[in-house]
Amino acid sequence: MASVELQGIRKAYGKLTVADGIDLSIRHGELVCLLGPSGCGKTTTLRLIAGFIAPDAGQILVGGKRLSGPGQAEPPEKRNMSMIFQSYALWPHMTVAENVAYGLKLRRLPSAEVERKVDAMLKVAKLRPLASRYPGELSGGQQQRVALARALAVEPETLLLDEPLSNLDTNLREEMRFEIRRLHDEFRYTTVYVTHDQLEAMTTADRIVVMNAGRIEQIGSPEDIFLRPQSEFVARFIGGTNILRGTASGRTVQAGALAIHWELGEGGEIVSIRPHEIELATTAPDGPNVFPGTVLRHTYIGAQRDYLIDLGDTQIRVVTALEQHFEPGSQVFVRLPPRRCRALVR
Amino acid sequence: MTRGFDFSRLLFAGVALVLALLVVLPIGWLAYYSVTDADGGLTLANFVKLVTEPAMRKPVVITLQIAVFSSLGACVVAVPLAWLVARTDLPLRRTIRALVTASFVTPPFLGAVAWELLAAPNSGLLNQWARWLFGMDDYDYVFDIYTAEGLMFCIGCYTFPYVFTLLANALDNIPADLDDASHILGGGAWVTLRRITLPLILPSILAGTLVAFLQALTIFGTPAILALPAGFHTLTTKIWSLFQVPPQPHLAAAAALPMLLLTLGVLQLQRWLLGRRSYVLVGGKNSPPRRLALGWWSGPALILCLLIMMNPIFLPYGALVKAAIVNNISDSLSWSTLSARHLHFILWEFSGTRDAMVNTMILGVGSASIVTFIALVTGYLAHRQLVPGHRFLPALAMAPIAVPGIVMGVGLFLVYTRPPFMLYGSLSILVLAFVTLEMPAGFQQVQAAMRGLHVELEEASRIFGATRLQALRQITAPLLRTTIIATWSIVFIGVIRELSATILLTTSNTKVISVVIYDLNESGELGAIAVLGLFLLVVTFAIVLTVNRLPILGGRVQR
Numbered sequence: 048m049a050s051v052e053l054q055g056i057r058k059a060y061g062k063l064t065v066a067d068g069i070d071l072s073i074r075h076g077e078l079v080c081l082l083g084p085s086g087c088g089k090t091t092t093l094r095l096i097a098g099f100i101a102p103d104a105g106q107i108l109v110g111g112k113r114l115s116g117p118g119q120a121e122p123p124e125k126r127n128m129s130m131i132f133q134s135y136a137l138w139p140h141m142t143v144a145e146n147v148a149y150g151l152k153l154r155r156l157p158s159a160e161v162e163r164k165v166d167a168m169l170k171v172a173k174l175r176p177l178a179s180r181y182p183g184e185l186s187g188g189q190q191q192r193v194a195l196a197r198a199l200a201v202e203p204e205t206l207l208l209d210e211p212l213s214n215l216d217t218n219l220r221e222e223m224r225f226e227i228r229r230l231h232d233e234f235r236y237t238t239v240y241v242t243h244d245q246l247e248a249m250t251t252a253d254r255i256v257v258m259n260a261g262r263i264e265q266i267g268s269p270e271d272i273f274l275r276p277q278s279e280f281v282a283r284f285i286g287g288t289n290i291l292r293g294t295a296s297g298r299t300v301q302a303g304a305l306a307i308h309w310e311l312g313e314g315g316e317i318v319s320i321r322p323h324e325i326e327l328a329t330t331a332p333d334g335p336n337v338f339p340g341t342v343l344r345h346t347y348i349g350a351q352r353d354y355l356i357d358l359g360d361t362q363i364r365v366v367t368a369l370e371q372h373f374e375p376g377s378q379v380f381v382r383l384p385p386r387r388c389r390a391l392v393r
Numbered sequence: 394m395t396r397g398f399d400f401s402r403l404l405f406a407g408v409a410l411v412l413a414l415l416v417v418l419p420i421g422w423l424a425y426y427s428v429t430d431a432d433g434g435l436t437l438a439n440f441v442k443l444v445t446e447p448a449m450r451k452p453v454v455i456t457l458q459i460a461v462f463s464s465l466g467a468c469v470v471a472v473p474l475a476w477l478v479a480r481t482d483l484p485l486r487r488t489i490r491a492l493v494t495a496s497f498v499t500p501p502f503l504g505a506v507a508w509e510l511l512a513a514p515n516s517g518l519l520n521q522w523a524r525w526l527f528g529m530d531d532y533d534y535v536f537d538i539y540t541a542e543g544l545m546f547c548i549g550c551y552t553f554p555y556v557f558t559l560l561a562n563a564l565d566n567i568p569a570d571l572d573d574a575s576h577i578l579g580g581g582a583w584v585t586l587r588r589i590t591l592p593l594i595l596p597s598i599l600a601g602t603l604v605a606f607l608q609a610l611t612i613f614g615t616p617a618i619l620a621l622p623a624g625f626h627t628l629t630t631k632i633w634s635l636f637q638v639p640p641q642p643h644l645a646a647a648a649a650l651p652m653l654l655l656t657l658g659v660l661q662l663q664r665w666l667l668g669r670r671s672y673v674l675v676g677g678k679n680s681p682p683r684r685l686a687l688g689w690w691s692g693p694a695l696i697l698c699l700l701i702m703m704n705p706i707f708l709p710y711g712a713l714v715k716a717a718i719v720n721n722i723s724d725s726l727s728w729s730t731l732s733a734r735h736l737h738f739i740l741w742e743f744s745g746t747r748d749a750m751v752n753t754m755i756l757g758v759g760s761a762s763i764v765t766f767i768a769l770v771t772g773y774l775a776h777r778q779l780v781p782g783h784r785f786l787p788a789l790a791m792a793p794i795a796v797p798g799i800v801m802g803v804g805l806f807l808v809y810t811r812p813p814f815m816l817y818g819s820l821s822i823l824v825l826a827f828v829t830l831e832m833p834a835g836f837q838q839v840q841a842a843m844r845g846l847h848v849e850l851e852e853a854s855r856i857f858g859a860t861r862l863q864a865l866r867q868i869t870a871p872l873l874r875t876t877i878i879a880t881w882s883i884v885f886i887g888v889i890r891e892l893s894a895t896i897l898l899t900t901s902n903t904k905v906i907s908v909v910i911y912d913l914n915e916s917g918e919l920g921a922i923a924v925l926g927l928f929l930l931v932v933t934f935a936i937v938l939t940v941n942r943l944p945i946l947g948g949r950v951q952r
Binding site: 129 | 568570571573574575576577578579580581584588589592593
């Protein structure tokens with residue numbers, strides 16, 4: 048096991064900068080998720096760590112040893128890492144057992160040892176009955192488990208996962224999320240996990256790194272990221288939010304006709320408040336941040352109701368309990384509780 | 394669809410009948426002839442002759458030897474070449490691919506003539522150079538193309554593209570992730586090549602070699618030009634000789650039949666090999682392949698590739714150009730020996746040229762148009778599953794792939810030299826031959842395109858109110874335009890380079906360019922051949938370049 052340290056990593060393809068000064072330090076045995084929309088540079092970052100590509104600037108240290116620097120990289124086969132690919136990359140000409148044994152054989156372990164380890168790994172991954180099947184004969188979930196077993200069998204210092212669940216259906220994905228976390232708790236490999244699915248990141252990660260346009264937006268625990276977003280991008284990307292812009296004066300942002308008091312955050316000209324934290328009422332409640340509005344749209348979404356409210360200058364989304372029912376066109380009062388309003392600088 | 398008369402069923406019946414007749418008629422007659430004697434009585438004497446008479450047995454043995462060794466040679470050359478081009482950062486790799494495509498479309502008989510110019514024992518350019526270089530005597534020589542080895546070499550020059558193309562495509566299609574997965578688990582470049590890449594492409598290597606084997610087995614032009622002067626026969630030239638005076642069609646049929654069966658068997662084997670390759674590719678994007686950096690090896694690797702390409706391209710083409718522009722074949726190239734004599738001869742003096750060109754164009758355009766039309770209709774009916782029984786159509790259209798040109802020639806000869814169809818001596822028998830022989834190639838193009846053409850595209854148009862024919866015209870036809878051009882061009886090129894079936898079916902009124910070249914070779918007019926051959930090549934390359942961006946002939950994947 049080893050720590051992974053990225054210092055000022057830059058990588059560009061032609062004029063397209065895909066990693067723009069990435070600083071990130073991952074502790075021993077930690078599971079870190081790189082989370083972001085497609086094209087944000089998360090897969091490039093992973094491939095930089097794996098050594099498939101070399102950075103243009105910056106360096107990567109693993110266990111204190113410098114493995115990548117500008118224009119040069121220790122080749123992947125010398126890094127004692129392991130990776131699970133989005134396509135699983137199972138070798139179609141090898142059986143499940145042969146796939147899993149591959150890395151062990153390359154490490155020149157005695158064949159009895161290889162056999163024992165493969166067997167143990169297949170047992171953990173619940174693949175024993177399938178040991179002599181070919182990948183083409185397996186279901187998607189089984190293939191995913193083979194990929195996992197193959198990656199873990201070599202007992203890597205670092206485990207890299209590139210969207211490992213994106214090809215599974217919803218139920219299986221949920222199951223595998225917990226499986227990956229369980230295996231991580233059991234083996235404690237330093238793990239870097241790339242995903243665009245926030246739920247996947249929330250349920251598996253010790254820490255989440257939110258990336259956007261080649262840069263890191265925020266690093267923090269799942270709770271940090273959700274409860275204390277530090278930028279408009281993070282607030283929008285994780286959980287969704289309403290953004291109101293205006294001019295700042297003290298703990299108030301004047302957004303058009305609306306003067307919004309906020310109690311969270313560090314100040315700035317942007318106020319973020321999540322749809323389910325906004326209250327709706329037919330009569331004006333007391334206190335600040337109460338504004339009259341008109342219901343534009345009502346959507347029933349199972350356990351809740353989703354409203355789009357026109358506040359004159361702007362529109363906001365509100366999610367309420369089932370009992371609060373307003374027809375489109377009705378006049379309502381909207382209250383933005385100040386202790387839920389977060390001011391953001393960017 | 395139950396409004397009135399169903400046009401698609403009639404079309405289906407018509408196409409199925411035509412496709413079936415194209416193959417069944419000649420092969421049926423071939424089988425019948427092989428087990429009968431001149432009086433029509435049943436006999437196995439023809440087959441007995443085949444194995445007992447040395448004049449028949451020797452060509453069989455030699456043909457097998459040539460096919461085995463030339464295909465093995467083709468494999469040995471094509472594997473490293475394809476790997477270098479598809480998986481490394483070899484400089485000029487696109488050029489190398491284009492050169493392989495060029496050797497793919499070069500008519501093999503032309504290559505054989507060019508190698509006569511290069512490596513005939515006395516006049517061959519290479520031998521002249523060798524004499525000058527090593528100070529040898531006037532009649533000493535290093536190379537002799539008129540030998541079994543020379544024939545193997547010359548056949549291999551133009552069959553290795555089959556192996557190369559299959560292999561390069563397979564290498565292009567191996568997801569980079571499969572290599573990356575090996576690297577990250579500790580496998581270096583060499584281990585990954587040996588344990589992952591090679592096993593994955595092994596079926597393609599074998600399949601490609603089998604194709605090269607079949608080509609060598611059934612080729613007529615090259616042995617006709619090189620083996621006959623050397624005084625030996627291959628199976629194809631032997632079959633051809635059985636049609637010379639006095640004709641022995643029954644024995645010819647018996648000799649052609651094993652070739653057909655062997656082809657069937659090998660194709661089945663090839664299908665089995667390629668079918669086992671069940672690549673599991675779950676969706677998701679694959680990163681582009683990381684090309685192996687050759688470093689200081691790139692120089693030697695490039696030289697190796699260029700040395701390989703000397704044989705099918707640089708040397709033969711050079712020899713043809715030289716032969717076309719000097720006064721006498723033995724002249725060396727200089728200002729004083731330059732001459733337009735051969736060009737003049739071909740264009741104005743030689744009576745056969747114009748007829749042959751006109752015939753070739755008529756046959757090329759006609760056959761290409763017919764094949765394209767039938768392939769489109771067949772592909773559409775089969776893919777859209779419009780009529781019951783649609784799944785037999787592709788098998789029918791692909792059936793001729795198992796029929797070598799010379800076998801088809803024998804079969805058609807037998808069918809159409811007797812009532813009720815007296816087509817021998819007309820261009821239509823050649824059209825029949827070309828349409829049949831080229832149908833599989835054309836159909837494969839259409840089928841591949843149809844697979845990529847989702848039925849929803851047409852359905853989307855219908856839901857907006859277009860009728861089936863409108864949808865076909867406004868949506869499907871424009872999307873298939875490139876396929877139509879590609880299919881047409883492939884058939885056209887196939888027709889103008891065909892000799893095996895043509896040589897049996899042509900008469901003095903229906904000469905085509907390939908036959909004229911063969912005749913000129915008999916009379917030793919190599920300069921004239923060079924002019925005609927270069928003309929053929931120019932036409933071919935013009936077509937290939939026009940459709941360069943279309944996915945044909947393996948030149949497609951250019952990264």
